Amino acid sequence: MLVWLSRCLPGFSIIALTAMLIFAFSDLLKSALWKSLFPPSEGTPWEGPWKGLGIAQSVFVVYNIFVHTQMFAFTLRLGWSFTNMIKQTRHAIQRRPSDVPIAPIDHRDSVDTDYSLWSSSDISVAKPVTVAQGKFRTPELVHAIILPNYCEDLHTLETTLRVLASHPRAKTQYEIYLAMEQKEENSIIKATQLVSTFGKYFLAIQPTFHPSGVQGEIAGKSSNVAFAARKIVEAxxxxxxxxxxxxxxxxxxxxxxxxxxxxxxxxxxxxxxxTEADHSIYCCPIIFDRNSNESPILVRCADLLWSFAGLSTMYPYTVIAIPTSVYSLPLSLAEKVGGWDSDPTAIGEDLHMLLKCYFETAGHLVSRVVYIPASQCNVSSDNGRGWRRNVDTCVARYCQALRHMWGALDSGFTARRTIGYLRFHQRCLFLRPRHFALLHLLWEAHFMPCHLTILMLFSVIYTLWTPAASLHPTLAWAFSFTNTLRTLSFVGMNISLILYERWHAICLNSRVQDMHEANISDTGFSHRVWYRPQHLFERLCFPISGTLYGAVPTIHAVFSHFWTDRLVYRVSKKPTFVLEELGL
Structure with a gap:
């Protein structure tokens, strides 16, 4: 029962918010039947500007101002993050050793392999998994890179591996684990082709095949990662x-x-x-700089906001940063916390792993920001042309947003673990300031989008239908103040978009240069020019996109959690890029 109640917390919060609005403003409260069942009170017991307001209306005023204040604070935090990110990204790129060239990749080079002798449970490669020795005084890190995939296009995986293989230390320090699904048709053939083509470019490359039908597990990124991680621990x-x-x-x-x-x-x-390396996790921002110019504006804005959500937690002196899609942690820490979960609550595998590490280290987890972004693709579609393709892409982006918002299950996971600390630990984790910061980030991710949308729509509709003279002075002031906060937030987001243009140019120019040196020209490059109409319209469309791909799928997900915690994992279609000239 506790599990069900905790996983439905975001849904219950929407019901509570709706009930508060009904109690505060519905004409039902003025009916004779209601008054006979519940005699009216004399109003609130306090005086001053609150006199004459009911308790529900007073709560509405306070909570409405609080939510809008948090929205405005998000834009301030985002602007601060971008200002620092621009500076730190430049410094990180300038720290690159100038004497270490990028390795050019020959796309046609491959080795014949007899994949009929391979087993889907575990496929070993000729290269042993050993710890590389570098030329530095300190031992070099070996990077075990998990590449989860299911029904992914072979070209997408080949391009990703070519980019990794172009790194100077790939052959001595990179172990690649292709985390695949056993039930995928032709997965062994795909793995064979990838290993035969890229085996010589890495310290090791090994496919792992997550078996289907395991009780308590769901198919998806989390289970693939969990299975591959167990292989890494064994190695x-x-x-x-x-x-x-x-x-x-x-x-x-x-x-x-x-x-x-x-x-x-x-x-x-x-x-x-x-000294803190054994309990550190490393997060980086994500940037959509591959095919964004070809994506519908609503999809482009949705991905911008998704990127901004993670980046807003990476401001200077942040208490805890939230990983989005890409993150790193020591294998010793992963083994200590029991590896990755693969049950339905772990569908948001990046945030879930951070939470798991946080609780297993008794709140001592340190999240460090890597100021080099991960380049991502916007969702694409190959169905039809013109508006039909755009519609299909928008629908595919909604399915992806629903999967993202299904991660609201992590709020229930956090609630259960927090209660566990309240019950079994003498020193209460809940009372630590950084725990409040973590809870605030979860509220901001899983509660605030739908609460804000509901409150905004209600405020606009109620003020339009209600004469200003009939409003209580405190209500009138609250509506006016929150409207000002919405305006300031809109301005703040536009300022953040200006800063994003600068950061995007720095990151894209660096990637273009790297791909030119590595002789990789089919990765896609989306340059942004602020005065182009498609980029100017983003400044107007992001509130619409935030509602369609933020609030709506959140409401869809959290109410679905009342009867199920399982979501059928659907792979988002990625674009295929043609060879192109690099504009340096």
Whole structure:
């Protein structure tokens, strides 16, 4: 019962908000039947501007102002994050060693392999999984990179691996784990082709095949990652037992392109904060700079807001940063907390793993920001042309948004773990300031979008239908003040978009240069020019897109949780890029 109640917390909050609005403003309260059942009170017991307001109306005023204030605070925090991100990203790129060239990739080079001898349970490669020795005084990190995929286009995976293979230290420090689904048709053939093509470019490359039908597990990214992580632990069992393991696990999406600077920055942060390295997790922002110019404006704005949500937690001196799609953590930490979960509550695998590490370390987890973004693709579609393709892309983006918002199950997970600390630990985790900060971020992610939308729609409709003279002075002031906050938030978001243009140019120019040196020209490059109509319209359309792909799927997800916690995982279609000239 506790599990069901906790997982439905966001849904119950919407019901409570709706009930508050009914109690505060519905004409039902003025009916004779209602007055006979519940005699009216004398109003609130306090005086001053609150005199004459009912309790429900007073609560509405306070909560409405609170939610709008948080919306405005989000834009301030986002602007601060962008200002710092621009500076730190430049510094991180400038720290790149100038004497280490990028390895050019020959796309046609491959090795014949007899995949008929392979087993779907575990496929080993010729290269042993060993810890690389570098030229530095400190031992080099081995990066175990998990690439979860299910029914992904082969070209998407090949391009992602080509980008990783172009990194100078890929052959000595990168272990690639292709986290695949056993039930996918031709998965072994796909894995064979990838291993034969890219085997010589990495320290090791190994496919893992998550078996289908495991009780208590769901098909999707979380279960694929969990299965692959168990293989990584087995490969490094001796080092883990001797406490000499120097492996960093990185989880990324199948279409993610990571710069070599991402791994260099992790090494720097790891050794610069070595005393906290065993309980640190590394997060980076995501940037949609591959096919955004070809995407419908609503999809483009939705992905911008999704990127902004994670980036807004990466401001200077942040208490805790939230990973989005891409993150890294030491293998020793992953093994200590029991690896990745693969039950239905872990569908938001990135945030869920952060929460799991947070609670298993008794709140001592340190989240560090890597100021090198992960390049991502917008959802695409190959059905039809023109408006039909745009409609199909918008529908596909809604399915992706529903999967993202299904991660509201993590609020229930956090509630259960917090109650566990209240019951069984003498020193209450709940009373720590950083725990309140974590709860606030979860509220902002899983509660605020739908609450804000409901309150905004109600405020606009109620003030239009109600004469200003009949409004209580405090209500009139609250409506006016929240309207001002909405205006300021709109201005703040537009300022953030201006800062985003600058940061986007820095990141894209660096990636274009890297791809040119690596002879990879089919990754897609979406340059932004602020005065183009498609980019100017984003400044007007983001509130609409935020509602369609934020509030609506959140409401859809949290009310679905009343009867199920399982979601059929659907893979989003990624674009295929043609060879193009790089504009340097």
């Amino acid at each position: 490094h069992r001796l080092a883990l037992r001797s406490e000499s393991c120097n492996v960093m696990v990185t989880v990324m999406d199948a279409d993610t392109h990571l710069s070599r600077d991402y791994f260099t920055e992790i090494r720097r942060l790891h050794y610069h904060n070595i």
